[in-house]
């Protein structure tokens with residue numbers, strides 16, 4: 365039975381469970397449940413703190429886990445990223461009091477507070493910056509005002525928390541994070557391929573739509589270039605032999621641009637429908 369770690373609370377929890385449900389797996393009804401067996405799919409879900417998930421997977425206790433890339437790298441365990449999951453995006457950045465820091469080098473000899481000390485120590489060491497790292501559990505934005513640090517390194521999403529603390533970002537982003545599936549390096553436990561294929565199916569169904577349109581036969585090559593699809597578009601005859609019907613998957617975010625371009629080309633009856641589920 366495949367043993368999978370899922371965030372039990374926090375920023376990633378709801379989206380992780382929603383994605384697994386969409387992939388056809390049973391998920392817990394009560395947020396206090398710690399384990400959930402799905403016998404139909406021969407899989408077992410363990411609901412754990414997102415920060416601890418990499419530790420369980422790295423030690424081999426659990427086969428795979430859904431967690432944040434930043435939390436995974438911070439844990440410094442023997443595991444690898446198997447795929448990105450398309451949610452939980454965030455950026456990990458340096459910040460300091462407004463006007464005080466402009467570049468990474470200025471951190472030499474300073475104190476930097478963070479909840480991600482493993483990640484930060486690696487980053488500073490790789491760039492030869494000699495700063496002392498102050499490990500805090502959370503709310504690191506308050507650390508400078510309270511005098512335990514000179515700057516911070518933290519997750520920034522909207523920047524609201526930073527602004528409220530009178531701080532601003534500086535330097536290059538340390539890391540772009542999102543939710544990822546992690547597993548033991550080189551391991552391929554039974555059921556993992558199916559899980560990955562199902563998750564990929566959810567990603568594609570979320571990111572793509574199905575587009576149908578009619579176009580004059582002589583324009584089909586030009587139209588197909590706009591909608592190449594994953595393999596190749598389906599082209600079907602119409603009763604009026606001067607026209608054909610074309611069907612192709614396109615990126616959801618390109619929908620309106622492609623509809624405009626197809627219309628300008630002379631395509632008509634352009635229809636877009638959602639993809640409920642798929643296997644690619």
Ligand SMILES: Nc1ncnc2c1ncn2[C@@H]1O[C@H](COP(=O)(O)OP(=O)(O)OP(=O)(O)O)[C@@H](O)[C@H]1O
Pocket residue numbers: 373374375376414415431432433434435452453454455502519520521522541542
């Ligand atoms: N706005 C956000 N705030 C915090 N984390 C976010 C945000 N958006 C995405 N994430 C991601 O969520 C994960 C952190 O989740 P979570 O906040 O549950 O952990 P935590 O901060 O360790 O726990 P808690 O805040 O409950 O003490 C990281 O991978 C982070 O990149």
Ligand SMILES: O=P(O)(O)OC[C@H]1O[C@H](OP(=O)(O)OP(=O)(O)O)[C@H](O)[C@@H]1O
Pocket residue numbers: 501502503504505518519520521522523524525526
């Ligand atoms: O840029 P923003 O949209 O304001 O979001 C970023 C903030 O959200 C997270 O805090 P969280 O709520 O997880 O609390 P924590 O710091 O105690 O983990 C993160 O640590 C930042 O403080």
Ligand SMILES: [Mg+2]
Pocket residue numbers: 374502
């Ligand atoms: Mg948090």
